[in-house]
Amino acid sequence: MRQALLVVDVQPSFDPPAWLVEEIDALAATLHSVATVERHDESVTPFERQLGWKPGPADESLVRTDALFVKHGYLPPTAAIDHFCALGAERVLVCGIQADTCILAAGFALFDAGLRPTLLPWLTIGSSLDRSGALGERLWRHHFGAVIASRDELVSGGPYQ
Incomplete structure (x- = not known):
């Protein structure tokens, strides 16, 4: 199965945490990888007005992809989903930050595009609601x-390989 990696908002x-960045970075070096970064633009998404918080306006990914x-x-932007489709990816491994919001949203976008989103929970953390x-x-x-x-399941050719 042709697969790629989506790194969400690291x-x-x-x-x-440093361990998360290091482990995702190591995996990203082994297959085609794509990162998303959330940048603040209040005219597009009203984070500050509605939530009283905003991501940085110029954040970069901490993982090399x-x-x-x-x-x-x-x-994720439509261009990222189109990128996976153009690659011919069948399965997209997903990891990163905000398991219960942005990562879940990425899963829906990938699923709706006909791809097979697959979560890597040992490389994923949640929002402030549930950091685990x-x-x-x-x-x-x-x-x-x-x-x-687990990493062992990924390496050993587990059920989704």
């Missing part, structure tokens, strides 16, 4: 089913 505004797409809001990411993982399993539970 950027300074979300203060990712083959392609980078800027987004404003929860969904467990809520996001439960929602992911409910909506998409495809979860690779």
Whole structure:
């Protein structure tokens, strides 16, 4: 199965732990990888007005990837989804930050495009509501089913390889 990696919002505004950045960076070097970064533009997404918070206006991804797409809001940009389709990817491994919001939104966008979104929960953290990411993982399993539970399963050719 042709696969690629989507790294969601691993950027300074979300203060990712160093271990997360290092482990995702190592995986990103082994297959085609794409990152999204959330940048603030109040005229596009009213984070500050409605939530009293905003991501940085110039954040960059902390993970080195083959392609980078800027987004404003929860969904990945259409250009990122089109990129995976143009690659001929069948399955997109998803990891990063905000398991219960932005990562879940990416899953829906990938699914709707006919791709097979697959969560890597050991490389995913949640929002401030549930930093563990467990809520996001439960929602992911409910909506998409495809979860690779550990690095060993990914390396050993687990059920979704």
